[in-house]
Amino acid sequence: MGEPVAFRCLTCGRQHAPWSVDDVCPRCGPVAGALEVEYDYPYLSRRLSRGTFAESRRLSLWRYEPLLPVSEKHAVPLRAGWTPLYACPTLAAELGLGALWVKDDTVNPTASCKDRGTAVTVAAARKLGRAALVCASTGNAATSTAGFCAAGGIPCYIFVPRSAPRAKLAQLVAFGATVFPVDGVYGDAFQVAVQAGRRFGWYNRSDGMNPMVVEGNKTGAFEVGEELRCDLPEFALVSVGDGAVVAGLAKGFLELVRVGLAERVPRVYGVQAAGAAAVAHAFARHQEGKPILPAREEAETVADSIRVDRPQDALRAVKAVAKTEGGFVTVTDEEIVAATQELARRTGVFAEPSGAAPYAGLLRLVVEGRIPSGSRVVLFVTGSGLKDPEGALRGVEMPEVIPPTLDAVAEAVEG
Numbered sequence: 001m002g003e004p005v006a007f008r009c010l011t012c013g014r015q016h017a018p019w020s021v022d023d024v025c026p027r028c029g030p031v032a033g034a035l036e037v038e039y040d041y042p043y044l045s046r047r048l049s050r051g052t053f054a055e056s057r058r059l060s061l062w063r064y065e066p067l068l069p070v071s072e073k074h075a076v077p078l079r080a081g082w083t084p085l086y087a088c089p090t091l092a093a094e095l096g097l098g099a100l101w102v103k104d105d106t107v108n109p110t111a112s113c114k115d116r117g118t119a120v121t122v123a124a125a126r127k128l129g130r131a132a133l134v135c136a137s138t139g140n141a142a143t144s145t146a147g148f149c150a151a152g153g154i155p156c157y158i159f160v161p162r163s164a165p166r167a168k169l170a171q172l173v174a175f176g177a178t179v180f181p182v183d184g185v186y187g188d189a190f191q192v193a194v195q196a197g198r199r200f201g202w203y204n205r206s207d208g209m210n211p212m213v214v215e216g217n218k219t220g221a222f223e224v225g226e227e228l229r230c231d232l233p234e235f236a237l238v239s240v241g242d243g244a245v246v247a248g249l250a251k252g253f254l255e256l257v258r259v260g261l262a263e264r265v266p267r268v269y270g271v272q273a274a275g276a277a278a279v280a281h282a283f284a285r286h287q288e289g290k291p292i293l294p295a296r297e298e299a300e301t302v303a304d305s306i307r308v309d310r311p312q313d314a315l316r317a318v319k320a321v322a323k324t325e326g327g328f329v330t331v332t333d334e335e336i337v338a339a340t341q342e343l344a345r346r347t348g349v350f351a352e353p354s355g356a357a358p359y360a361g362l363l364r365l366v367v368e369g370r371i372p373s374g375s376r377v378v379l380f381v382t383g384s385g386l387k388d389p390e391g392a393l394r395g396v397e398m399p400e401v402i403p404p405t406l407d408a409v410a411e412a413v414e415g
């Protein structure tokens with residue numbers, strides 16, 4: 001049902017025949033030439049109803065196959081998507097919100113939301129008969145690619161900045177990927193991955209280089225829509241590094257409206273670290289009528305997953321967020337560290353710093369009045385705290401060791 005009708009360039013508007021191009025518009029090049037997968041929305045709106053997805057009984061993102069570019073028959077066994085949506089009524093009341101939900105994408109197979117984009121991209125590689133994949137990433141997309149390629153018995157080549165956390169490197173090595181820690185920042189790893197992919201014919205899963213990634217990422221929005229019976233919240237917040245995740249969520253919400261399943265989209269807000277805010281700055285330029293690109297800046301933050309100096313999906317992210325009438329917010333590292341603790345303590349969801357950043361963004365938007373009281377809000381938590389234990393331990397006082405006696409426990413408990 002969901003055969004794409006075109007891969008459309010976001011800059012020149014040229015409609016490429018589906019599958020005629022792997023990554024970006026050849027005329028416009030990387031970032032500017034990001035391609036958007038388009039479907040026959042009028043046809044789909046006649047065919048889809050709110051019950052269509054549940055009828056498939058699939059407990060993964062493949063329940064949305066009618067709105068995906070590839071069929072599940074090409075997928076590898078790992079199960080991405082259909083993650084929990086937790087209601088947080090007490091926290092919502094304390095913040096003056098009408099409702100608050102946490103979408104817990106830490107429970108995906110490799111413990112981050114990146115498994116959504118990877119599941120669809122690896123299925124596309126198999127549909128196209130590609131022998132190997134390449135991915136450059138700050139860490140999570142890389143480990144995701146390595147895991148899904150392991151499940152499919154497909155070789156993969158991974159490029160990460162040398163600063164990637166050890167837990168992520170451990171995952172990569174465990175999955176048997178060929179790993180290249182690059183002596184440079186994320187943008188350097190990305191460049192060499194693109195060059196190597198072209199040279200050796202590897203299918204590129206990197207954010208911004210493959211329209212399939214966003215097609216997977218959009219399923220998080222579909223799941224929220226389905227769980228809330230398409231009565232979508234007023235606001236959706238997610239952290240932003242390259243921009244592929246926020247762009248995917250916005251596209252997902254917009255597609256629910258285009259196929260007639262929802263009436264309006266949430267305002268999607270991207271949350272960035274103040275020290276790594278190239279997409280937020282690009283959005284501000286767009287609002288002033290200035291060019292979105294280039295968007296390259298120095299990047300420094302404790303949240304390694306969003307420590308992105310040259311965001312590869314900046315154009316797509318800015319345009320998608322603007323379509324939802326949302327925006328961007330930046331938060332300090334102190335706010336991110338505090339949010340990591342508070343999110344875990346208040347919801348039981350242990351996120352890595354970038355995964356908790358939307359909670360910090362929420363607090364700021366509420367204080368600034370940009371999210372009015374009574375609003376219904378969903379936070380997308382993108383990666384597990386176990387991905388970056390050192391990051392999670394920042395600002396934490398470690399407990400003291402006690403003798404193995406009841407007296408010692410009693411003294412600690414009773415004071």
Ligand SMILES: [Zn+2]
Binds near residue numbers: 009014027
């Ligand atoms: Zn183009």
